[in-house]
Amino acid sequence: MSVKFKAPDATTPGFLKRMKRALSFSEQIQAGKLSAEMIDGLVEFLVDFVIEPLNRDEAKELLLDASQEQFENMLAAVTGGNAAVPLPNSEP
Numbered sequence: 001m002s003v004k005f006k007a008p009d010a011t012t013p014g015f016l017k018r019m020k021r022a023l024s025f026s027e028q029i030q031a032g033k034l035s036a037e038m039i040d041g042l043v044e045f046l047v048d049f050v051i052e053p054l055n056r057d058e059a060k061e062l063l064l065d066a067s068q069e070q071f072e073n074m075l076a077a078v079t080g081g082n083a084a085v086p087l088p089n090s091e092p
Contacts, residue, residue, distance in 0.1 A: 003062040004052040007077035022079045
């Protein structure tokens with residue numbers, strides 16, 4: 001199964017809210033303050049930008065299979081605008 005992730009663009013409302021949450025996750029990751037709750041929160045945050053599969057549980061499972069680099073890229077895409085982010089089993 002594949003997943004498609006679409007980051008918001010510069011015209012999408014809620015920019016500062018997204019940036020605040022994404023920066024909080026980034027800071028926790030960089031500081032090594034990982035916890036099960038933080039990971040759950042990160043997945044809940046990013047699943048809102050998954051456009052396929054539509055089933056949120058399936059999308060969450062696919063996100064949990066992503067690498068650290070992919071998560072960092074997704075966070076950067078969410079705060080920096082529209083970007084294509086390859087995920088596990090994603091189609092080009």
